[in-house]
Every structure is written in C-alpha cells, then in structure tokens.
Amino acid sequence: MVAVIPWIAIPMIPLGIAFFFLQRYFSETSRDIKRLECATRSPVFSHLASSLRGLWTIRAYKAEQSFQELFDAHQDLHSEAWFLLLTTSRWLAVYLDVICAIFVTVVAFVSVILADALTPGEDGLVLSLALTLMGMFQWCVRQRTEVENLMISVERVMGYLDLEKEAPWEYKDHPPPPWTNEGRIRFDSVYFRHTLDGPLVLKKLTAVIESRKKVGIVGRTGAGKSSVFSAVFRLSEPEGLLWVDQYRIELAGLHNLRKKMSIILQEPVLFMGTMKKNLDPFNEHTDKELWNALEEVIY
Template sequence: MMITNYILIVPMVFVAAAIYKMRNIFTRTIQAMRRLEGTTCGPVLTHLSSTLEGLATIRAGGSQEVMSMDYYTYQDIHTSAFYLLCTTVTASAFWFDIVVNIFVGCVCYSFLILENAAGAAAADVGLAVQQSLLLVGTLHYCVRCAAESAAHLGSVRRALDYASLPPEEGLQPGTGNEPPPTWPSKGAIQFDHLTLRYSSDSPPALRDVTVNIEPGQKVGVVGRPGAGKSALLAALLRLAPTDGAARLDGTDTRTVSVRRLRRRVSVLEARPAVFPASLRDNLDPERGRRDSELWAALREVGMKDAERTLLIPVGSGGGHHSLEQKQLICLARAVLAGNKILVMDEATANADLQTASLIHETVRKKFKDCTVLTMTQDPRIVIGCDRIMVMSAGTMVEFGHPHLLLLNPEGHFYKLVQECGTSVAKELYREAQESYRRNEPEAETPEIEDD
C-alpha cells in the first residue's frame, strides 16, 4: 500500500500505534479474565467431585436440595466469569474492526482525493484496497491468538517452576551413618524440642515439642482441628523443614535417607491411598511377597471373601472399590510391611462403624508389639491407649495416661471428654480407670470426682 501511495504512511503510523495500545490492554485483560474463569471453575469441579464421593451420605441426610443450590451458586459464578471473558473478546474484536475500517476508509479516499494518486493504475488501486480489507478480522484474530498463547503459557511457567524445584533433601542414600537394615527394631520415638514450619514465612505448625514414646506404646494424639496433630506426622516423615530432632530407636531421622525413613513407617490416613493398578500391586508394589502372604494379609483385614483374584483392578483412585474396602487394602499393605511404627491419622473418620471396628481390632492384634500413634479429634477412640498426647496450637499441652489426665478438671483432655456429653464422659472415665488398673496393677488408682 505504501508503494502504491506513499502518503498512506501517515495513517499507518497512527493506526499501528492505536493497535499496539489496544493489543496491550486486550492481552492484560484476557489474561486476567482467564485466571478469573479458572479460579471460579475450581469450586464447581470440587463440589461435583465431593458430591459424587459422598452421594450416599447426602441421600441419607436428605441434603439433595442444599447440595443442588450450592452447585447452582458455584455454576452461576463460573458462568458469570466465562460470560465476562466472552464479552471481553467480543468487545476487543469490535474496537479492532473500527480502527481497521477507519484505515480502509483512509486508503480508499486517498485514491479519490489526492492528485498524485489519481493516476495510479487500476491494478495497484485494487491491490491496495484488497490488502487493507484483509486486516478486517485477520488482525484481531492474530492478536487474540497471541493473547491466548500468553495466557496459556502461564501454565507452562507454573510447570517449569515445579520442575526447577530442588530435589527433596536426603533422597539419595549413602550418608555414611545409615542404621542397620532392621532399623527401627523397637519402635521408640523421641521428639527433642521439635519445631516445624511448612515455609520460611509461615508461623510454626509445631512449637518446641519434647516427648519420649516407649517401644510398643499405644499413644493417642488428640486436639481440635489445626492443633498440630498432622504436623507431627509431617515432622516424623520429614515432609517439611524442622528444628530440633526426631529420633527413632535413638537414631536422628535426618541422618537417614528420606526414602528409607518413609518405608519404615506405616501410615493410615482418612483418605486411603490406592494406585490405578491391580490388587496385587497395591498390596505389594515392590513384588517381593508370595501370593500366600497376600491372601493371609487380606484374611487378617476381612477381605478374603470379597476378592476372587489378586489381578482384579483397583481402578483410578480406587473407583472399583468402596471407601471402606480401600481403607482395608491400605491396612493389609501395612500388615505386609511389618513395620514397628504405625501412624493412624484420622484413619476411621470416613469409615462406617463395622469397618472402623475391624480396623481397630486388626491393629490391636497385628500391631500389639508395635508403637502406634492414633491421631484423632474424638477422645472416645483413644481412651484405651497407654498414653494421651494433647495438642493445642502446635504445642503439646498434656501427656500421660488418660486416667491421670482426667483427674485434672482444668486440663485440656478433661474438657474434651466433657464435650462428649455426661453419659459418654462417665463411660470414658470407667474405661480409663480400668485401663490404668490393667496397665499399672501395683499403682494406687485414684478416683475421678463425679461432677
């Protein structure tokens, strides 16, 4: 177009400047809209997934209407954000077309008004007009593609941020101070002034926790949500940076490779972890066990009659099995591991009464010589433990036998038991007293005052 009529360079400069400015505004806006649309889409998918997982509970409680209204609310917010994104794209296309049409008008009128362009060949005029008309739609499409690419590159940037993270400390074995292969052979746990932070700028999740747990003891860790129960597990498995020391059988866990440390501690959580593979691979990922051992483990947890073959697929996320069956699979895996330390982090929170009773009975039989940490909010689950550790705001506020803790009316554990109701509290007092007499037959059993 400039070759045909060099005067067109003047409107080209203004149009190019306007398009550049609009492109910057549009790119920033569509990126913000994309982030907003993605943020509002997350609750919709989370709510849908949670609803499908808890469908039986929702129907049992008659909460279908409440869950539907919550879904409609999330969907309305997401639809609003998506509509805003669509209108932003449409508005940008409208303004781009206005600028381009103004430029096309300048091209056409330049050949009619200017004298030096009047003698231009018809072919040149047609070529100039045709090339200017190509900008309509095409220019906005190119700018929109560039903005979309920049928005999607944000995902690539986040993936690269994860890829560039330094590897977890201690993954490589061979520090020179590795304990023997049978470690830990007793199951003693010691926390020495242990403090844990999930990041350098976050408040500590654990604050100066010091406690000794003897081999074979059954310890209940109780506290309200956010008290620091799960942080103890994170400190034990070195899931976050810690100050102080965590020792197993006298060996500082920082001197042991993370891979080996986590293999020697069995964990049962509220959401059981299963793999999209066969039942055999879920029970024995390293394929070092015989079929007879696997069937024996399934028999121990009550799943012998439920499975006909070890090659049955568990499915992605355990979709082919119920939540209770997945929890029993994880328990059978812990039985096969034969570790001296078992941590139960709200393991029976989502299980029915029958499965919860079966899990606790299996733990009492198969892990009677092991150290068991049971983390829960419900004191009824841990009332029969040898020791109770009460956590509050990341600090251990009480530690001792449940019966002795209940002797203190001002204590945290006493108040937790009182919240269960009068009749339940009296039953817990009786169980704690019987447990104390059974474990300490030579000690005098003080009576709990009945309020």
C-alpha cells in the same frame, strides 16, 4: 498504498500506536483469565478420570448423584472462566474492527479529496490495500495475544520443574536394622512448615513419646495435630532434631524411614487391586497372618 498516496503514512503512525497499546492492555487481562481457565480446567478432567477408574465402587455405594453434583460444580467454575475468556476475545475483536473501520474511512475520504489527482484504478487499489493491511494488523495482534495465552501452559510446566525436591529415596549408609525396634520418638526444638514459603505450623516443638505409649494430641482444627505426623514422615523437611530411638530421621532415606512406620488416615483409602494387595503390597506376610489381622479388626 503509500506510494500512491504518500499522506496515508501520517495516520498509519497513530494507527500502529493504537494497535500496540490495545494489544498490551488486552494481554494483561487475558493472561490472568487464561491462567484461571487452566486452573479450573484441571479439576474437571481429574474428577472425570477418577470417576471412570472407580466407577464400580461409585455404583456399589450408590454415590452417582454426589459425584455428578461435584462434577457439575467443577464444570460450572470452568465454564465461567471459559466464557469470560471468550467475551474478552470478542471485546478485542470489536475494538480492532472499530480502529480498522476508522482507518479505511480516512483512506476513503482522502481518495475522494484527491479524486482529481488519482485515477479510478488507483482509488480501487488504495481501498483494496487498506483492507488487506487492516486484516494483516488484526492477524498480527491476535496471533501475538494467542501466543501469550498459550505460554500459560508452559508457565505451569515450569512451575512443576521448580518444585522442591524430596530427600534421596535411599542413602548409601543404611541405618542399623534394629533402629525402630523400640519406637521411642523425641522432638527437640522442631519447626515445620508444609511449603518453603508457607507459615510455620509447628514452632519449637519439644516432646518425648516413650516406647509402646499411647499419646493423644488435642487441639482445634488447624492447630497442627496432623502436622506432627507429617514431620515424622518427612512429607516436608522439618527443622530441628527429630529422633526415632537413637537415630536422627534426616540421616535415613525416605524409603527406609517410611517403611518402618505406618499411619491410619482420617479418610480410608483403597488402592486398585485385591484386598490382599492392599493389606500386603510387598508380599511379606502369609495368608494366615492377613486373616488374623482382619479377624482382629472385625471382632
């Protein structure tokens, strides 16, 4: 096309600059919207999968309506993000078409002005090449934008790779077998936060819970009551010294530590399987002991 009408190279320079800045402006917005769409999509599939796995339990408690309303809420959030992503894509398409139409119009006017110097065949060739070139420009801009949007999924995967790792499951030096026989817990200037960059939820906690004592922790919502147990179970690594009997818990592997303790959650949870499997997942007790435990709870 430039070989036929050399002057066409002049408007092609601002055309390329316009495409570049348009794509750059659109990408800054579409990346965030795509990130939002991915974040709102996960709860939809997660809720659907968990509902299918526990379908018989949902029907047994006649909770179909509440689960459907929760699914609708997740779906509405995802639909809003998805619709916003589609509308921004249409916005880009409209502006690309406008720029391409302006360029083709300029080429057509130049062909009319230079009608005496060009043959009809050359006029048709120039217009055909202009349309083809605009299609290639649009394709390049769309593909680059799509690649940047799809890289959001890679970004989420990389986020999981950078998660803080837990302590080893077991250490070579196991704690002595009777290390939790008494059950005395001592906090010595313990600081605790749920994430590395999160706020401190426990600040310089110093306390002693004697063996076989019942202790109540009183406080408003968010005061850090459950965080005390998170520190004992090392759901996140606490700072300071935390002792169980005469043994520092950071010297024990997570398996050895958590196996020696138990907790009753605020919301009861049953795992898939039989009641016996939930009560005794490691087959360490007899049926009589399990029945005795159930009878104590019932009566």
